[in-house]
Amino acid sequence: MSETYDLIVIGGGVNGAGVAxxxxxxxANVLLLERGDLASGTSSKSTKLVHGGLRYLEYYEFALVREALGERDVLWRIAPHIVWPMRFVLPVTPDMRPRWMLRAGLFLYDNIGRTLGRRSRLGGTRSIRLKRHPAGKPLEAPFKGAFEYSDGWVDDARLVVLNALDAAERGATIRPRCPVTSARREGDLWHVEAGGETFTGRALVNAAGPEADDLAQLAGERPAYGIRRVRGSHIVVPKLFDHDYAYILQQPDTRICFAIPWERDFTLIGTTDADHSGGLEDVTASEAEIRYLCDAVNRYFSHDVTPQDVVHTYAGVRALVDDGSGRPEAATRGYRLALSEPDAGAPSLGIYGGKITSYRHVAEDAVDRLAERLAVLEGAHWTHEAPLPGGDFAQTGQPALFEALAEQYPFLSMDDAVRIGRAYGTRAVDWLGEAKTREDLGRDFGAGLSEAELTYLREVEWARTAEDVLWRRSKLGLHMSEAEVAGVAEYLAS
Structure with missing residues (x-):
């Protein structure tokens, strides 16, 4: 007789992994089903920020900003290896939002978190003169003044994988590459067919992101909310500056664009906001979006970039609650939960909308709602305190972690120690083990990727393809030749 799960979660993005x-x-006895790799959709295609959303203040989304600012600090506390503070520079442009408006917005942004009962450990806003600041050097001469403020950076795909890993270590069953083909409610149970198997559960969570409405219909339910699919595209170019500050750049159409130091040698530029009407299997940045992003940074930097300079692009479709907003960037980033009526039989809960910064709170809220119907769900809130795998060290302890890795494994360069520390935290030793030399880690695939690491990713973190390893569990694809990428693919295929 097949096992009956308490909860079947469909969707291996950040919301689904967080709920699991x-x-x-x-x-709860949890099963998570994902048709592709974990974080293979929207959750690995973000701008990689954990932030309150400064621009959401323009749309009076004060509650959303307050929630996100609180979660920004929580995520830094529970995952200090994959989340860390970053200082942003906002140049003042006289023909766009006036200086007083920017200062007022940043003052509110800094202080809105006070209602949470504690102050953030991140630094506050300050006014700077670009002529005297490192961030001013790569900018055009006309830009003289700017504001500097704090937000956070996150390795988005690893955030998903680490949530799934922690869920598995607490008893959950994680099944990537297991596409759902049907879901039907029969009395007090759900029967879900996926990957050629049938699974039974007492409750169902629809965490399918931009396909949440499609999954609801597949399960015989009417979608509780309309989904607005909004594509966000990004480009990667050789680095435009030699410092650790990021930029938030105003645009003539009132949008904003980020330019962020990425992977040591590159600058990440994004994002766009465009309604997406196509399929979700292979979402790519359009030529117009690539040109838009090039133009966006060229308004500010003295060194112009062209589409020919772009070394990598990616695009993801955000699932926003359709609130009737005219412009895509004005659509709410808030979330909605839809729990089925008690007389419908086995409960189902749909997650609509949301943003990566607030995923933990979304998951906590979703499980609270399910606890009303599932007696097995008991106990107090816990995810705001328990570190994610590898995150059991102090928020400010990244430098010490890197130094400890370099000391324990002297064959690692400091660049390697930083990359490994930021990906695995204290769990780096799980695959570095007792190695005394680089040769002890097995075959070298290039860019610092060893056979020992690759084996760990395959056996522990569900990686199966070169894309899983090189573009989600890491971003080493940016640093590898075609031949090296082919070597990783051949090894995994064998």
Whole structure:
């Protein structure tokens, strides 16, 4: 007789992995189903920021900003290896938002978190003169003044994988590459067909992101909310500056664009906001979006970039609640939960909308709602304190972690120690083990990727393809030749 799960979660993005982790930690027997790799959709295609959303203040989304600012600090506390502070520079442009408006918005941004009962450990806003500041050097001469403020950076795909890993260690079953083909409610149970198997569960969570409405219909339910699919595209170019500050750049159409130091040698530029009407299997940045992003940074930097300079692009479709906003960037980034009526039989809960910064709170809220119908879900909130795998060290302890890795494994360069520390935190030793030389880690695939690391990713983190390893569990694809990428693919295929 097949096992009956307490909860079947469909969707291996950040919301689904977050729900699986929270529910497993509260005593539920959880199954997570994902048709592709974990984080293979929207959750690995973000701008990689954990932030309150400064521009959301223009749309009076004060509650959303307050929630996100609180979660920004929580995520830094529970995952200090994959989340860290970053200072942003906002140049003042006289023909766009006036200086007083920017200062007022940043003052509110800094202080809105006070209602949470504690102050953030991140630094506050200050006014700077670009002529005297490192961030001014690569900019055009006309830009003289700017504001500097704090937000956070996150390795988005690893955030998903670590939530899934923690869920698995708490008893959840994680099944990537297991596409759902049907879901039907029969009395007090759900029967879900996926990957050629049938799974049974007492409750169902629809965390399918931009396909949440499609999955609801597949399960015989009417979607509770309309989904607005908004494509966000990004480009990567050789680095435009030699410092650790990021830029937030105003545009003539009132949008903003980020230019962020990335992977040591590159600058990440994004994002766009465009309604997406196509399929979701292979979402790519359009030529017009690439040109738009080039133009966006060329308005500010003295060194112009062209589409020919772009070394990598990616695009993801955000699932926003359709609130009737005219412009895509004005659509709310808030979330909605839809729990089925008690007389419908086995409960289902749909997650609509949301943003990566607030995923943990979304998951906690979702499990709270399910606890009303599933007696097995018990216990207090816990995910705001328990570190994600590898994150059991102090928020400000990244430098010490890197130094400890370099000391324990002297064959690692400091660049390697930083990359490994930021990806695995204290769990780096799980695959570095007792190695005394680089040769002890097995075959060298290039860019610092060893056979020992590749084996760990395959056996522990569900990686199966070169794309899983080189563009989600890491970004080493940016640093590898075609031949090296082919070597990783051949090794995994064998």
């Amino acid at each position: 982790r929270d529910a497993a930690g509260r005593g």
